[in-house]
Amino acid sequence: MAEKTLILNGTTVADGIKANLAARVAALKEKGIVPCLATILVGDDPSSATYVRMKGSACSRLGMESRRIHLGAETTTEELIAVIDGLNGDDGVHGILLQHPVPHQIDERAAFEAIAIGKDVDGVTMLGFAQNAFGMAEYPSCTPAAILAILDYYRLPMEGKHAVVVGRSPILGKPVSLMLLNRNATVTVCHSKTEGLAELVRQGDIVVAAVGKPAFIQGEWVKEGAVVLDAGYNEGNIGDVDYEACLAKASAITPVPAGVGPVTIATLLKHTVAAAERRVFQP
Numbered sequence: 001m002a003e004k005t006l007i008l009n010g011t012t013v014a015d016g017i018k019a020n021l022a023a024r025v026a027a028l029k030e031k032g033i034v035p036c037l038a039t040i041l042v043g044d045d046p047s048s049a050t051y052v053r054m055k056g057s058a059c060s061r062l063g064m065e066s067r068r069i070h071l072g073a074e075t076t077t078e079e080l081i082a083v084i085d086g087l088n089g090d091d092g093v094h095g096i097l098l099q100h101p102v103p104h105q106i107d108e109r110a111a112f113e114a115i116a117i118g119k120d121v122d123g124v125t126m127l128g129f130a131q132n133a134f135g136m137a138e139y140p141s142c143t144p145a146a147i148l149a150i151l152d153y154y155r156l157p158m159e160g161k162h163a164v165v166v167g168r169s170p171i172l173g174k175p176v177s178l179m180l181l182n183r184n185a186t187v188t189v190c191h192s193k194t195e196g197l198a199e200l201v202r203q204g205d206i207v208v209a210a211v212g213k214p215a216f217i218q219g220e221w222v223k224e225g226a227v228v229l230d231a232g233y234n235e236g237n238i239g240d241v242d243y244e245a246c247l248a249k250a251s252a253i254t255p256v257p258a259g260v261g262p263v264t265i266a267t268l269l270k271h272t273v274a275a276a277e278r279r280v281f282q283p
C-alpha cells in the first residue's frame with residue numbers, strides 16, 4: 001500500500017486567503033468605503049440559492065457588504081442586462097457575480113458580457129477570459145483560481161506535469177486548463193465527446209474534475225500517486241469524483257465538502273476587496 005494520501009483542506013487554504021482580507025477591509029473602511037459584492041440569482045434552483053446565500057454570509061463575516069438580487073424564473077435577457085447595467089453604474093458596488101446557471105430563455109453569454117470589466121470579480125467576461133489566457137487577469141474565474149491556490153498552498157508542482165482536466169465549461173474547465181498551461185503543465189482537456197476518457201485520466205499526474213456529474217471519476221481511472229482536485233458541486237454535497245476509490249489511489253485529493261468550494265468563496269471575496277481598493281487607491 002502506498003503512503004497515506006494527503007487530504008487537501010480547502011478550509012485551511014480559504015482561511016489563509018481570508019486572513020489578510022480583514023485588515024484590507026478595515027483600511028478601506030477608514031477611507032469610508034465598504035467593499036460590496038452584488039450577487040444575482042435568477043430563478044428558484046434551491047442549491048444555487050444556497051451558494052449565493054453562502055457568498056453573502058461570507059461577505060458579512062469579513063465586514064463586507066453584499067447585495068443579493070433575486071430575479072424571477074421568467075426574467076428575460078433584456079431585464080437581466082438592465083439590472084446588471086444598474087449595478088455597473090452604482091458606485092457602492094465593487095463586484096458583480098451572476099450565478100450560473102441561468103434559466104434557458106436567458107442568453108447567459110450576453111448577460112456575462114454586460115458586466116463591467118472592473119466589476120467582473122468572477123472572470124466571466126470574454127475580456128476577463130482572454131486576460132486569463134495570457135496570465136494577465138486581475139480577476140480570474142474563482143473556481144479555477146481556487147484550484148491553483150490549493151496546489152500552490154500545498155506546494156504541489158505543476159511544471160512539467162501532465163494535467164488532465166475533465167470538463168470544458170467557460171468558467172471552470174476551460175480557464176483552469178489555461179491556468180495550468182501558463183504554469184507549464186502539459187494539459188489534456190477532456191469532455192463529453194472524448195473517446196477513451198479512462199485511459200486519458202490514467203495519464204494524469206494532476207486530475208481536475210469539473211464535469212458536473214456526481215462521483216463520475218472512477219478510482220480505476222486514477223494513476224497511483226496522482227493529485228486529484230474535485231471541483232464538482234452536485235446535489236447532496238457530492239463531488240465529481242468517486243472519493244473513497246480515488247482516495248485509495250491518489251497522493252493528494254480534495255474532499256467535498258471542505259475542498260475547492262470554500263477556496264472559491266474566499267477567492268471571490270479577495271477579488272471584491274481588490275476591486276474596491278482599485279477604486280479607492282487608483283481612482
Ligand SMILES: Nc1nc(=O)c2c([nH]1)NC[C@@H]1CN(c3ccc(C(=O)N[C@@H](CCC(=O)O)C(=O)O)cc3)C=[N+]21
Pocket residue numbers: 050051054097098099100101122124142143171233237256257258259260261262263264265
Ligand atoms: N458565476 C458563478 N461563479 C461560481 O463560482 C459559481 C457559480 N456561478 N455557480 C455555482 C457554482 C457553485 N459554487 C460553489 C461555491 C462554493 C461551494 C462551497 O463552499 N461548498 C461547501 C459546502 C456547501 C454546503 O455546506 O452546503 C464546501 O464545499 O465545503 C459550493 C459551490 C460556485 N459556483
